[in-house]
Amino acid sequence: MADTPDQEKRIQRILAITRAVEHDDLAPVAGVLEGLHPAEIARLVEALPPPDRPALWSQIDPELQSEVLADLNDEVRATLLTAMDTAELVVATNELDADDLADVLQDLPYDRVQDILRAMDEQNRQRVEEILSYSEDSAGGLMNTDVVRIRPDITLDVVQRYLRMRGELPDTTDILMVVDRDNRFEGVLPIADLLTRDPQTEVSQALKKDSTVVPASMPATEVAHLFEQRDLISAPVLDERGHLLGRITIDDAVDVLREEHDRSMMGRAGLDEEEDMFAPVAISVRRRGIWLGINLATAFLASWVVGLFEHALEQVVALAVLMPVVASMGGIAGGQI
Numbered sequence: 001m002a003d004t005p006d007q008e009k010r011i012q013r014i015l016a017i018t019r020a021v022e023h024d025d026l027a028p029v030a031g032v033l034e035g036l037h038p039a040e041i042a043r044l045v046e047a048l049p050p051p052d053r054p055a056l057w058s059q060i061d062p063e064l065q066s067e068v069l070a071d072l073n074d075e076v077r078a079t080l081l082t083a084m085d086t087a088e089l090v091v092a093t094n095e096l097d098a099d100d101l102a103d104v105l106q107d108l109p110y111d112r113v114q115d116i117l118r119a120m121d122e123q124n125r126q127r128v129e130e131i132l133s134y135s136e137d138s139a140g141g142l143m144n145t146d147v148v149r150i151r152p153d154i155t156l157d158v159v160q161r162y163l164r165m166r167g168e169l170p171d172t173t174d175i176l177m178v179v180d181r182d183n184r185f186e187g188v189l190p191i192a193d194l195l196t197r198d199p200q201t202e203v204s205q206a207l208k209k210d211s212t213v214v215p216a217s218m219p220a221t222e223v224a225h226l227f228e229q230r231d232l233i234s235a236p237v238l239d240e241r242g243h244l245l246g247r248i249t250i251d252d253a254v255d256v257l258r259e260e261h262d263r264s265m266m267g268r269a270g271l272d273e274e275e276d277m278f279a280p281v282a283i284s285v286r287r288r289g290i291w292l293g294i295n296l297a298t299a300f301l302a303s304w305v306v307g308l309f310e311h312a313l314e315q316v317v318a319l320a321v322l323m324p325v326v327a328s329m330g331g332i333a334g335g336q337i
Helices: 005-022 027-033 038-047 050-058 062-071 074-082 086-092 098-105 110-118 122-132 156-166 191-196 220-230 250-267 281-308 310-315 317-335
Strands: 175-179 185-190 234-238 244-249
Touching (some): 005 027, 050 074, 062 074, 062 086, 098 110, 098 122, 175 191, 175 244, 185 191, 220 234, 281 310
Antiparallel strands (some): 175 185
């Protein structure tokens, strides 16, 4: 199958960066990276051999490094983070959202995590620590604590003035969370209703109490499928007492679905979606050796079974001709399951 134009461009970028690193001339690298999305830069970093990655990393705009880190797979990200000192880590993670920062911190040793947390302000540190208190594969570990909370006993006009005072909203905000004075969740106020209903209407009259909520303990894969089934953009995350903890957004759900798909596809080959393609031979052998061993054992078993029918094969030679056809079709059918 021929490469698509996007694939050809990516290959050319990788070759250009590799040549620049080999000749110790990093000037062309900035031109290659210019205008690329952080996710595209992350794929370029992953495509380079480990010795070449620090050179490329040094050419990435510091304002983009946080977003690039969030898009790297776990193994490559851990390698880059381990090579940084504490000051560099603080700068590289400074612009990350709380949920993305929590993902990054889980790749670091405990003492490095504490250094970064101490460098943060009190409010952001509490947000990150709350996310870290939940399992990485749960809704609590997936959520972002940056939410807009409003009370039910104020008017929509007051809410609009409050939002103008804030100056900005968290990314992917389609609903506002309505809570009482004890932070107990009561419902959501869609942004569309806030903009279209009478400004003198009270929030309690406009809120939607039947909105989809996500328990903090729900597995991340179930959360992602819930978003897929109900076409959600964001959803509140609650603890067991009904208190609002944060929210999960569609981009988080898409990431989980993508990882689940990659894990399924690569698992068939005995691989891991977070595995570094340039991992040392010893690590790769250890990860895949068991599957290769099982495959070899089944091959010997198949040979033994064929040996049991040696006399039949001598009498009907056509059976021997059909053997590779049957084996080939069996392998293809198994790969399509």
